[in-house]
Amino acid sequence: MKENEKTSDSPNSESPYIKELQILLGERLSLSDAIREHHGHDESFHASSPPEAVVFAESNEEISKIVRICAKHKKPIITFGTGTSLEGHLAALQGGISLDVSGMNQVLDVNENDLDCRVQAGVTRKQLNQHLRNSGLFFPIDP
Known part of the structure; x- marks a missing residue:
């Protein structure tokens, strides 16, 4: 485990929707402070507001499953490509997840x-x- 990686003791890891996403994605779900911070900040002047978790999708079918889980738990999803937004839309002001599609x-x-x-x-x-x-x-x- 990386030095900055959150462990299963993380408050986020106990959330029912995070547990469901972990079952679906395994190691492609990150609770790492550094990764969450990176996905909660873009090229704008706005302060970083990290998501509760970052998920790394590899297919449209997987995205559909992620969306269903988040919808069931009423959790927001913020899509992340390369993080070059200038408008601050990557900030997870209401929590939820960052859906990283860079692998697609x-x-x-x-x-x-x-x-x-x-x-x-x-x-x-x-x-x-x-x-x-x-x-x-x-x-x-x-x-």
């Missing part, structure tokens, strides 16, 4: 004729441009 980083389909593509939620602009590099297409930064 596959480019699913590119249609060069229509100039569009389908990607998983965790694909970054850099990853997409790397995938597109031989097609003559690119995904620009929003002006």
Whole structure:
């Protein structure tokens, strides 16, 4: 266990919804102070407000199960991609979880004729441009 990792003595680990998420995700649920702090802060000037836990999803089906558990317990979900928000929307002001989708980083389909593509939620602009590099297409930064 990492030095900054919370143990099962953590108050969050006793929450019924956290226990359900732990059963579903195992080690892909973190109660680590450092990880929670990172997921509760973005590029804005707002102070960090960490979530109760961070979950790392790997599929749409898994996200559906996570959403069902959180809905059943009326817990908010804050989706986390790369943490570059400028608006402070990553702050977990009402508790809940941070749903990290960075592991869902596959480019699913590119249609060069229509100039569009389908990607998983965790694909970054850099990853997409790397995938597109031989097609003559690119995904620009929003002006």
